[in-house]
Amino acid sequence: MFDLTRQEKIILIFLSLSFVSGLGISAYKKTQKRLELDVRPYEMAALQDADKFIAQQRFININSFEIDELTRLAGVGEKLAERIVEYHKLHGPFKSKEDLMQVEGIGGKKFEKIKDLIILE
8 A cells, every 4th residue: 555665664663663752751751740749748648637737736735844845936945945844843734825924934925926836735
């Protein structure tokens, strides 16, 4: 049906192989992009409840004995965090956020800055 010369057949084969190779490369690139999109942080994958994960990252439990965690609050350094822990040991767990103002070094201004970032657990 088609009478092609030897040179035309070689060109046709070359073009066909180039087309198939291009399809293969395109498919490979698509799978690579998909793999990058499927990567999730380990902590998020381990938690069943995403709301709990967000709350843990945002809020600080003032009844915690962890000084490192308490120092994440604005204006709370290591010394003040130690005072919070000491107050907790002497008087027991904080029952309300306002109880935190009983700690030496936490006044109204500092409390206003941190009150929305603390929780009681």
